[in-house]
Amino acid sequence: MEEVAFFVGAIGALGGAVAVVALRNPFYSVLALVVHLVSLAGLFLLLHAEFLAAAQVVVYAGAVMVLYLFVAAYVGSNEEPLWEPIAGQRFLAPLLAAALFVELSVAILGTGLKSLGGEGATIPAGFGSPAAIGELLLERFLIAFEAASLLLLIAAVGAVVLAASKKEATEVPRGR
Amino acid sequence: MSATTYGWLILLCPLAGSILIALSWRILPGRAAGWIGTAAIGLSFVNAIGAFVMLLGEPEDARRLTSALYDYATAVGLDIDLGILVDPLAVVMCLVVTGVSTLIHLYSVAYMSSDEGYARFFSYMNFFVFSMLLLILAGNFVLLIVGWAFVGFASYALISYWYRRSTATAAGMKAFVINVIGDIGLVLAAFLIFRELGTFDYLEVFEASPERFQTNEGTIVAICLLLLVGAFAKSAQIPFHTWLPDAMEGPTPVSALIHAATMVTAGVYLIARAHPLFELAPTAADIAAFAGLATLLVAATIALVVTDLKRIIAYSTMSQIGYMVVGVSIGAYTAGIFHLMTHAFFKALLFMAAGSIIAAMASRQNIDGMSGFKKAMPFTSLLLIIGALALAGFPGMSGFFSKDEILVFAAERGGMYWIFAIGGYVAAFLTAFYSFRIGFRVVLGEPCEEARELERGHLAHGEPENPATGEKEDTEIGFPGPEHHIAEHAAPMRIAMGVLGFLAVVAGVLQIPGVTAAMEHFLAGTFEESELFHSVPSEGSAYLGLLVGAIVAFAGIGLAWLLYVRSPGVTLRLRDRLTPIHNFLERKWYFDELIDALIYRPVIRAGRFAHEVVERVVVQGLVTGAVGAVREAGVLVRGAQSGFVRAYALLVVGGFAALALYFLVVSS
Amino acid sequence: MAVEWYLVLSALLFAVGASGVLLRRSPLVILLCLELMLNAGNLALVAFSRSLANQDGQIFALVVMVVAACEVVVGLGLIVAMFRRRLPLNVDEIRSLRG
Numbered sequence: 001m002e003e004v005a006f007f008v009g010a011i012g013a014l015g016g017a018v019a020v021v022a023l024r025n026p027f028y029s030v031l032a033l034v035v036h037l038v039s040l041a042g043l044f045l046l047l048h049a050e051f052l053a054a055a056q057v058v059v060y061a062g063a064v065m066v067l068y069l070f071v072a073a074y075v076g077s078n079e080e081p082l083w084e085p086i087a088g089q090r091f092l093a094p095l096l097a098a099a100l101f102v103e104l105s106v107a108i109l110g111t112g113l114k115s116l117g118g119e120g121a122t123i124p125a126g127f128g129s130p131a132a133i134g135e136l137l138l139e140r141f142l143i144a145f146e147a148a149s150l151l152l153l154i155a156a157v158g159a160v161v162l163a164a165s166k167k168e169a170t171e172v173p174r175g176r
Numbered sequence: 177m178s179a180t181t182y183g184w185l186i187l188l189c190p191l192a193g194s195i196l197i198a199l200s201w202r203i204l205p206g207r208a209a210g211w212i213g214t215a216a217i218g219l220s221f222v223n224a225i226g227a228f229v230m231l232l233g234e235p236e237d238a239r240r241l242t243s244a245l246y247d248y249a250t251a252v253g254l255d256i257d258l259g260i261l262v263d264p265l266a267v268v269m270c271l272v273v274t275g276v277s278t279l280i281h282l283y284s285v286a287y288m289s290s291d292e293g294y295a296r297f298f299s300y301m302n303f304f305v306f307s308m309l310l311l312i313l314a315g316n317f318v319l320l321i322v323g324w325a326f327v328g329f330a331s332y333a334l335i336s337y338w339y340r341r342s343t344a345t346a347a348g349m350k351a352f353v354i355n356v357i358g359d360i361g362l363v364l365a366a367f368l369i370f371r372e373l374g375t376f377d378y379l380e381v382f383e384a385s386p387e388r389f390q391t392n393e394g395t396i397v398a399i400c401l402l403l404l405v406g407a408f409a410k411s412a413q414i415p416f417h418t419w420l421p422d423a424m425e426g427p428t429p430v431s432a433l434i435h436a437a438t439m440v441t442a443g444v445y446l447i448a449r450a451h452p453l454f455e456l457a458p459t460a461a462d463i464a465a466f467a468g469l470a471t472l473l474v475a476a477t478i479a480l481v482v483t484d485l486k487r488i489i490a491y492s493t494m495s496q497i498g499y500m501v502v503g504v505s506i507g508a509y510t511a512g513i514f515h516l517m518t519h520a521f522f523k524a525l526l527f528m529a530a531g532s533i534i535a536a537m538a539s540r541q542n543i544d545g546m547s548g549f550k551k552a553m554p555f556t557s558l559l560l561i562i563g564a565l566a567l568a569g570f571p572g573m574s575g576f577f578s579k580d581e582i583l584v585f586a587a588e589r590g591g592m593y594w595i596f597a598i599g600g601y602v603a604a605f606l607t608a609f610y611s612f613r614i615g616f617r618v619v620l621g622e623p624c625e626e627a628r629e630l631e632r633g634h635l636a637h638g639e640p641e642n643p644a645t646g647e648k649e650d651t652e653i654g655f656p657g658p659e660h661h662i663a664e665h666a667a668p669m670r671i672a673m674g675v676l677g678f679l680a681v682v683a684g685v686l687q688i689p690g691v692t693a694a695m696e697h698f699l700a701g702t703f704e705e706s707e708l709f710h711s712v713p714s715e716g717s718a719y720l721g722l723l724v725g726a727i728v729a730f731a732g733i734g735l736a737w738l739l740y741v742r743s744p745g746v747t748l749r750l751r752d753r754l755t756p757i758h759n760f761l762e763r764k765w766y767f768d769e770l771i772d773a774l775i776y777r778p779v780i781r782a783g784r785f786a787h788e789v790v791e792r793v794v795v796q797g798l799v800t801g802a803v804g805a806v807r808e809a810g811v812l813v814r815g816a817q818s819g820f821v822r823a824y825a826l827l828v829v830g831g832f833a834a835l836a837l838y839f840l841v842v843s844s
Numbered sequence: 845m846a847v848e849w850y851l852v853l854s855a856l857l858f859a860v861g862a863s864g865v866l867l868r869r870s871p872l873v874i875l876l877c878l879e880l881m882l883n884a885g886n887l888a889l890v891a892f893s894r895s896l897a898n899q900d901g902q903i904f905a906l907v908v909m910v911v912a913a914c915e916v917v918v919g920l921g922l923i924v925a926m927f928r929r930r931l932p933l934n935v936d937e938i939r940s941l942r943g
Contacts, residue, residue, distance in 0.1 A: 006845050010853050017857050017880050021864035026872045033876050040883055047850065047894040049902050055909060064879075064913050071920045072872060075927050080869045085936050086823050093866035096829050101859035103836040108851045110844075121897040132899055133906070141903050148910040155914035162921030163928075819942025821935045822866055829862050 005046055012039030025077050030068045037061040049128045179234070180243035182227035183262040186270055187309050189220040194302035201295030210285035213298030217281050217305055221274035228267050231701070239263055239701030240379060242315050249318075253374065261315035261378055264701035268513060269312045269445055276437045276520045277305045279672040283528050284429040286666035287535075290657035291427075297337060301433065304330035308438050312445060316376040317366040320446075324362060324406070327442060328355035331434055335426040340654030343644050347422035354419045358409025365402035368395065382452040389456050400453055400460030403446060404467070411443030411497050413471045418768055420494055424486040425644075427656070428531030431486060436493050436527055437520035444500040444516055448509055451706055455507075462592075465505035469599045472498025474765055476606035480613070481751070481761045484643075485530050485543045488614055492567060493523055495603060499582055502596050507708025508585035510696045514687050515578035517695075522566035522575055522680040526614075528663070528673050529560035533618060535660035537626050538638035543614070548623030552630035555670060556663045557619040559677045564615035566680040568608035568733060571726040574683035579604060581687065584721030588713040601728050608732025616740040635660060689718035850891035857884035869934050871926070875919045882912045 016036025020029045037060050044053035084090050126132050137145045193216025197209045204212070231239055244259035260266075281301060288297050307330050311323030332355075336348030370376060372395055373384045389396040405416075412420035412435075423435050434440070447454060447464060454461045475495035479488050496519050503512025534541050536553060550557050566575040583604075586596035626636040640649045640656065651658040663669040686694045696712070703709035713721075739746050751758045760766065816827075857880060864877030886905040893901025926933060 002845050006849065010849075013853070013857060014860070017860045017864075020873070020876050020880060021860060021867065026870055026876075029873050029876050033879060036880065037883065040887060043850070043853075043887060044890055046845070047890050049890045049893070049905070052890060052902050052905055055906065059913065060909060064916050067916065067920060068872075068876070071923060075872065075923060075933065078870070078933060080934070086818070086820050086826075089822060089826060089866065092826060092830070094863050096826065096833050097859040097863035097866070099833045100829065100836070100862060101855050103833060103840055104855035104858070105852050106840060107836070108848055108855065121895065123894070123897045127897065127899065128902060133902060136899055136903055137906075144903070144907055148907050151914050152910060155917045159917045159921040162918065163924040817942055819939025821938075822869075826866050829866065 002046060005042065009039045009042040009046065012036070013043065024080070026075075027069070027072050027077055030065060030072050033068075034061050034065050037065065047128075048123055051128060051130045051133045054130075177226065177230070178241070178243075179227045179230035179262045179267075180241050180260065182223045182230060183241075183243065183260045183266075183313055184245070185223040186220050186227065186274065187260070187306065187313060189216045189223065190302045190306035190309065192216060194299050194306060197295050197299040197302065201299070204295060207285055207289055207294070209295035209298045210281070210289070213302050214278060214281040214285060216302055217274055217278045220305070220309070221271070221278050224267065224270040224274045227262055228271060231262065231264065231267055232698075236701060237704060242379065244315070256316060256318045256376055258319065259315035259377070260313040260319075262313065264698050265445075265448060265513070265703075266312050268517070268695070268699065269441075270309060272517050272520050273305065273308055273312065273438050276524050276676075277301075277433060279675055280429050280433045280437075280524060280528075282668045283432070283531075283672035284427075286668040287429055287531060287661050288427060288657075289661065290659035292651075292653035292657060293337070297334075297427070300330060300333050300337070301429075304334060304434065304439075308442070311442055315378055317369060317378070317381070318376050321359070321362055321366060324410070324442070325359060327410070327439055328352060328359065331355065331423070331439055334430040334434060335423045337426055337430065338655050341425065341642055341649065342647075343642060344425040347419070347425040351419040351423050354409050354416050358406040358416060361402045361405025361409070365399050365406065368399045368402065372399075378449070385452055385456055391456055392459050393456075396453060397457040397460050400450070400457040401463065403450055403453070404460065404464050407443030407446045407464075407501075408467065409443075410446075411440045411501065412494050413443065413467050413498060413501055414474060415467075415767070415771075417471060417475075417494055418764075418771060421482075421487050421490050421764065424484070424490050428486070428527055428534065431490070432524045432527035432531070435490060436523035440493060440497055441500070441516050441520070444497065444504055444512060447501065448504045448513060451504070451509065451703065454505065455706060455708065461505045461507075465502050465596060468498040468501030468505060469596055470498075471495065472502070472603045473599055473606075476603045476610070478761050478764055479610040480606065481758055483543050484541045485534065485546070485614065485618075486527070486541055488543070488610060489523070489526050489530060492526075492607065492610065493519075495607060496523070496567075496579075498603075499579060499600065502586070502600065503582040506586055506589060506593055506596065507706070507711070508582050509703050509706070509709050510687065510693075510699055511578065511581035511585055513699060514695050515575075515582060518566070518574035518578040518680070518683050521676050521683055522563045522573075525559060525673060525676040525680055526563035526567065528669065528676065529556050529563060532556040532661075532663040532669065532673075533560070535662045536630055536636065538636045538660060539640070539643060539656060540638070541643045543617055545624060545626075546618045547621040547627070548619070549627045549630075550619050550623075552623060552627040553662060553664055555673075559663075559673045560619060561615050562677045562680055564611040568611040569604055569725055569729045570608075570733070571722075571729070572681075572684070574680055576722070576725060576729070577684040577687055577689075580721050580725035581689065581718070583725070584689075584713045584718050587721065588711070588717055601724060604725060605728045605732045608729045609736050612733050612736035613740065616736055620741055621744065630662075635662065635665075689713075689722070690715040847891050847895040851888055854884045854888040854891065857881075857887065869936055871919070871923050871933055871935055874935065875916065875923075878919075879912060879916070882908060 013036050016032045016034075016039060019032030020036065023029045023032060037056060041053040041056040041061070044050075044056060193213050196216075197204070197212055201209055231241070234241070240261065240263040242259055242261050244257040246258055248256045248258050250256075281298070284297065284301070288294055291297065304327065307323055307326030309323075311320060311327055314320040314323050329352075332348045332352040335351055336345045338344045366376065369381055373381055373388060375381060375384070385396070408414075409416040420435060420440070424431055426434075454464070472495045475491045475498065479491035479495065482488055482491065496515070500512045500515050500519070503509070503515060532553065533546060533549060533556060536549065536556075537546060566573040569576045569579050579600075583597045583600040586593045586600065623631065629636045637660075640651050640658070641647060642649060649655045661669065663673055686692060687696065700709070763769070861877045861880030861884060864880065865874050868874055868877065886908055889901045889905040889908070893899060893905075923933065926938075931938065
């Protein structure tokens with residue numbers, strides 16, 4: 001049963017990923033990514049990471065991807081030109097990516113790490129539950145937690161600064 | 177005051193004179209620079225007399241006095257000090273140099289008085305005398321080299337005195353270059369001496385050399401040959417003689433002082449000074465003697481045909497120095513130094529008279545235009561004849577005794593040395609002939625234009641021009657001045673010439689064979705240990721030699737009388753008939769051309785080769801190649817900075833893949 | 845399901861994301877492919893967390909998600925700014941930093 005779920009999730013993730021790369025229209029690429037993210041959430045569930053799966057769907061697929069969609073709609077879709085200005089890029093890129101994959105696989109499959117062989121160690125009850133995650137966040141990883149929030153704040157401010165139009169800045173002093 | 181103190185004073189006076197004139201020339205009125213210069217050398221002469229007297233007071237075998245002022249260079253195994261050696265040879269040379277220099281300076285006070293660079297002249301002349309005295313009085317080889325080099329510089333400065341004349345500067349450079357070649361020989365000899373004997377000091381070297389070297393051992397012969405290179409370059413002997421005729425570009429007093437009486441005798445002095453070394457290397461001494469013989473014959477033949485008055489006298493100098501070189505090389509030290517002294521007198525006199533005549537000729541030096549000055553310039557003509565008689569070796573004159581004593585010594589030594597005697601007498605015949613070639617042509621005969629003008633009381637004037645090339649000049653600084661001065665009108669010139677004339681006549685009395693031997697006795701203080709010195713020819717052979725000399729002199733003068741006075745024009749016809757010989761002699765036996773072909777052209781070719789091949793191809797090629805390679809590498813590397821983000825990303829991924837591969841391979 | 849499967853899947857997703865970054869020219873799509881790579885990393889983290897029974901991996905993955913969100917925000921802000929200034933939305937055309 002677990003295997004079936006795994007393969008369904010895997011195919012969804014992989015299909016979504018390939019679609020992101022392959023589709024011409026960026027709007028469709030965003031949608032493909034949403035599929036990919038949801039499949040990944042399913043895989044997380046299989047790995048006993050419930051809170052993470054929920055966060056993935058709600059935050060990632062729900063909020064971040066919506067942001068993407070807004071921008072994609074705002075910017076519109078412009079077709080990419082066919083001609084490749086960099087010599088050899090079309091040929092080298094998939095080659096190197098494939099090489100990367102092969103190497104990583106060799107590393108994973110040929111490893112002497114025993115724990116990777118089987119299912120893994122026995123997990124306690126409540127593994128991956130919100131309570132457990134929350135406890136960790138607020139006790140052991142408090143600083144990381146606070147730092148992450150700070151980072152979010154900075155990102156938000158940065159976004160406003162970046163995307164602000166020049167006219168708004170100069171309009172304010174005049175008038176009244 | 178001891179002899180060595182006098183020695184230091186001898187050196188100090190000319191140096192002080194030179195510096196004083198150089199610093200104060202702007203404020204010196206009129207001829208003051210000249211009088212200061214003359215007084216400085218005069219004072220030096222007085223000190224030389226003082227040294228002479230003090231030295232006589234010493235016992236005969238203790239007349240080598242040294243004195244060191246301070247340590248010049250001291251290190252382990254090296255000990256050079258600023259030291260002088262006052263001994264009979266040095267004192268004789270000093271007396272001759274300072275005495276003749278004083279008279280020449282006196283002459284120049286009047287002769288150069290209209291020249292714009294009057295003070296510079298006397299400063300240089302004083303400096304020259306200082307350098308020459310330094311050379312003579314030096315007590316070790318290092319100081320000798322210092323004096324040698326200074327003399328070379330002073331000669332250059334004085335030859336190119338009229339520096340705006342291109343022929344003068346070229347001549348100065350020629351003299352200097354050949355001098356430097358001599359310097360190299362001298363320096364190498366000094367190095368060898370130091371390496372073998374560990375010291376530069378004369379007395380130590382001369383004492384240690386008989387123990388260290390065997391006769392004719394390779395090293396000592398090499399040392400002597402290198403010393404000869406230096407001596408011959410300075411004394412204008414073959415093969416280093418080509419600079420002397422050109423050096424006549426300098427003013428006449430310079431020719432009188434440097435190129436007759438003093439500088440060119442430095443080589444003779446060197447050989448005499450280093451006689452212990454030469455006696456250990458008879459091969460080198462013989463080579464020196466043969467070179468001297470060659471020079472004296474070659475120069476005498478050239479003097480037969482050249483037409484520039486000063487050049488005739490220059491070749492005569494070269495020839496007479498050849499006699500002196502032969503003399504000191506075969507061991508006739510007394511005779512050689514005696515001839516040096518008498519030659520200084522009559523040669524300086526000849527130059528002075530020539531200067532007077534050239535002035536009368538409005539600076540033209542070609543003998544073809546000169547004749548019949550007897551009535552116009554009686555004093556000059558008389559002294560010219562006296563000088564010519566002394567040069568020819570007329571019996572009773574100083575030159576008679578000094579020259580023939582050398583030849584007698586050669587004959588006495590026997591064997592191979594007869595060739596020197598025979599060659600010497602042949603050249604003496606030629607010498608007598610050309611001395612009176614000058615004498616009769618200039619003094620006797622129909623007065624020329626300039627002479628007639630002078631008889632009317634009016635000194636000839638011409639456009640200022642280069643006597644050799646005829647180029648037009650002006651009379652500002654760097655060229656001769658506008659006025660010409662002849663002896664009849666200038667008292668200083670007359671006094672100087674008169675004294676020299678007197679000395680040229682009576683100086684022979686110092687060393688008449690069988691009667692007086694003043695020079696020999698005095699010089700014994702230096703040449704004590706030499707066997708050759710003591711092998712004095714017998715009176716009989718000496719008188720025979722003098723007789724032969726007298727016959728030869730009369731024959732030469734007689735022939736000159738025949739050819740120039742009785743049948744003038746014969747020589748011109750001879751010249752036309754024997755044109756190849758005449759050309760050969762007039763081109764100075766083609767020595768200049770030989771040096772040009774053997775040395776100058778190959779060196780220029782080598783230089784051109786070095787420039788074109790080595791410099792342009794190799795060096796420049798290497799440099800340009802390196803630059804090009806670096807530039808190409810830069811272009812290559814710059815290709816990576818394309819500005820394409822995706823290319824950079826590709827490199828990142830590619831790099832990471834490569835790294836991962838490496839680690840995989842390593843860990844497997 | 846053995847953990848290796850998840851890891852190999854993660855590697856594959858990462859490779860696909862990398863090739864996407866290298867091949868696509870629109871900055872929006874490049875950002876999307878960047879998200880792919882980050883998520884592949886997340887998957888690996890969670891897989892390891894499961895195999896070692898250690899929840900630190902999940903916390904790590906959470907923080908990665910936060911960072912990814914921030915980065916997306918900034919990146920999209922950039923794209924909007926580019927669009928506003930009428931610059932071509934093509935990374936190959938934005939190359940004033942070329943050496």
